[in-house]
């Protein structure tokens with residue numbers, strides 16, 4: 001994702017000075033506040049399991065509230081029994097959530113809210129190959145401000161934004177970061193079905209999926225091979241739909257030019273399809289949102305209303321469309337490995353809009369989202385990361401480089417890649433010219449070891 005007030009070049013500006021105080025404040029708080037009841041170690045890593053999701057959400061528009069009932073059909077695809085499951089959804093932390101009910105196979109169960117996660121205890125262990133249904137019902141209130149990433153679950157100017165709101169199997173991460181970095185990691189699902197109902201008439205929904213059914217005030221959307229399902233909604237949306245190379249492009253705008261957004265999206269879509277391989281979803285939705293920054297979802301991108309300059313719109317659309325290939329189809333642990341999604345998407349975007357030098361001094365590229373200041377996160381991971389990949393491309397040559405990138409894409413399609421897997425796959429196609437990653441990725445390529 002990308003945020004902050006735009007500079008003339010269209011990229012995020014440096015944050016206001018008050019942000020610089022945040023890490024110090026957090027450190028002070030960490031010392032004073034006792035450890036929470038649920039420790040990180042208590043939340044099991046549920047990434048090895050698979051699930052499909054059947055979800056209903058009822059929006060009470062004027063009240064700014066949403067009631068969600070999500071049924072995950074979970075299969076234990078690991079080789080050991082599992083006695084608890086970790087689900088991630090951000091209203092648990094920033095939506096003033098009331099956890100209404102948690103049922104496992106229709107029986108009441110215990111669950112613990114832990115940061116933006118809910119850990120559900122299974123009454124009986126789930127054996128390898130076995131299935132269980134987990135129903136999680138919650139009520140949440142949309143935020144009305146953008147601060148501290150609250151715009152990801154908000155209602156402002158008659159527009160609702162809901163990001164990562166479906167409880168989805170995950171590995172626990174802390175949601176708060178010292179920058180705008182994203183702390184998510186989820187597997188793709190073969191099937192997610194979402195029915196959205198609003199008590200406000202005339203609401204249009206921009207979603208990850210495609211519309212499957214309309215039943216009175218309810219609209220049902222489905223998506224396949226996606227690692228989350230997000231939506232924005234508004235009675236104010238102007239909607240235009242066009243076909244482009246067999247993919248339905250839907251553009252949902254408030255005040256931005258829909259033809260401009262569509263044009264940048266098509267250019268990026270064509271360039272990345274050509275370089276990486278065909279786009280994998282039936283739809284590509286471009287939706288304007290009133291708060292926050294550019295944001296990627298599978299099959300959808302959000303562009304903020306403040307992208308009023310053509311350069312900023314072009315930059316944001318191009319970067320977020322690149323995420324369809326890296327983050328969307330090839331996922332990664334976005335918290336521990338931001339290079340794998342952000343540097344790679346920025347690199348692809350900059351093959352269209354041009355590269356530039358970083359305004360922060362050189363730093364390691366193997367850190368997590370918790371390791372970088374808000375001032376230099378973008379300048380290091382995005383700018384230095386993209387430059388690193390472009391320098392590498394020139395060193396190994398275009399043929400080997402793009403072959404390596406396509407290999408990585410094919411190898412991890414609909415799965416989880418990562419920085420080490422990316423660099424190793426690139427090296428394997430680079431004959432003798434690859435390698436040399438020790439300086440910038442010391443934790444991945446330790447020197448002096450065996």
Ligand SMILES: [Zn+2]
Pocket residue numbers: 001002296319323341342345
């Ligand atoms: Zn991004």
